[in-house]
Amino acid sequence: MTRRFAIGDHVSWNSEAGRVSGTIIAIHTSDFDYKGHRHRASYDQPQYEIKGDKTDHIAAHKGSALDYA
Incomplete structure (x- = not known):
């Protein structure tokens, strides 16, 4: 089963630029x-829509791509 996250959770994921973190x-x-x-x-x-910590970029990802930061 895929992990469930909530709005406000701080998460990280792999991107083309390496490991990135943000808030749901x-x-x-x-x-x-x-x-x-x-x-x-x-x-x-x-x-999940996630606002990146460094660039304020918005990304959308499945829960399986996310980890708690």
Whole structure:
């Protein structure tokens, strides 16, 4: 089962630039469009919007890609 996170949790993930960290700002439990792409999400497999710590960049990831920072 995929780990569940909450808004405000501080998490990290691997990116092209290496390990990145940020804070969860939204949780999607249904499909949504983000940066021109359709992201699949459900209650059982949510996607998380995360605001990066260093650049304020917003990213969307599945819970399986995230770890607590």
